[in-house]
Amino acid sequence: QVQLQESGPGLVKPSQTLSLTCTVSGGSISSGGYYWSWIRQHPGKGLEWIGYIYYSGSTYYNPSLKSRVTISVDTSKNQFSLKLSSVTAADTAVYYCARELIVGATYYFDYWGQGTLVTVSS
Amino acid sequence: EIVMTQSPATLSVSPGERATLSCRASQSVSSNLAWYQQKPGQAPRLLIYGASTRATGIPARFSGSGSGTEFTLTISSLQSEDFAVYYCQQSGTFGQGTKLEIK
Numbered sequence: 001q002v003q004l005q006e007s008g009p010g011l012v013k014p015s016q017t018l019s020l021t022c023t024v025s026g027g028s029i030s031s032g033g034y035y036w037s038w039i040r041q042h043p044g045k046g047l048e049w050i051g052y053i054y055y056s057g058s059t060y061y062n063p064s065l066k067s068r069v070t071i072s073v074d075t076s077k078n079q080f081s082l083k084l085s086s087v088t089a090a091d092t093a094v095y096y097c098a099r100e101l102i103v104g105a106t107y108y109f110d111y112w113g114q115g116t117l118v119t120v121s122s
Numbered sequence: 123e124i125v126m127t128q129s130p131a132t133l134s135v136s137p138g139e140r141a142t143l144s145c146r147a148s149q150s151v152s153s154n155l156a157w158y159q160q161k162p163g164q165a166p167r168l169l170i171y172g173a174s175t176r177a178t179g180i181p182a183r184f185s186g187s188g189s190g191t192e193f194t195l196t197i198s199s200l201q202s203e204d205f206a207v208y209y210c211q212q213s214g215t216f217g218q219g220t221k222l223e224i225k
Binding site for chain 2: 046047048049062063096098101104105106107108109110112113114115
């Protein structure tokens with residue numbers, strides 16, 4: 001059973017960089033076939049996909065966040081990470097990591113972390 | 123960018139009854155659509171992918187249908203644990219959600 005767990009600071013100051021890590025257990029990121037994503041949910045709102053990374057390091061980001069997002073992978077630790085720069089209060093959200101399967105034009109997220117609330121405030 | 127629109131925003135249904143949730147895409151997405159269930163304080167859970175294939179462990183009372191731009195999630199006989207928010211998703215875009223509440 002694949003499990004994902006987010007970790008990182010719950011409070012970030014405005015203009016700083018939000019940094020989160022997702023640790024994967026029960027499966028290897030290096031085995032391929034899956035993409036590793038970050039998704040966020042503003043309080044009381046819907047879901048917003050941030051971007052994904054493949055084990056090889058290739059990435060794809062939501063165009064609306066692309067200028068501020070970096071996703072990286074550390075296969076030796078079976079982890080992938082999110083950095084979001086120049087944060088504002090609008091970046092306050094629950095951040096989820098998830099495993100994404102892409103087959104042709106079919107995309108879906110089959111395993112999710114429990115989510116971590118990140119608040120942007122001075 | 124494809125926009126996913128869900129309706130209604132809130133649906134009130136009695137336990138044991140059928141619930142029908144809709145999702146519309148702004149352009150054809152073929153059968154490339156997934157549905158998720160989210161309960162308060164929890165991560166979303168995959169229910170349906172490929173428009174109609176149930177994910178592992180999902181009860182048979184959940185079914186998905188549709189293709190192109192119109193999709194439906196049907197819950198045939200609502201159980202207490204089914205009252206939640208439901209999202210449709212295509213590629214990197216989610217619908218805004220439908221809250222299924224007890225009538």
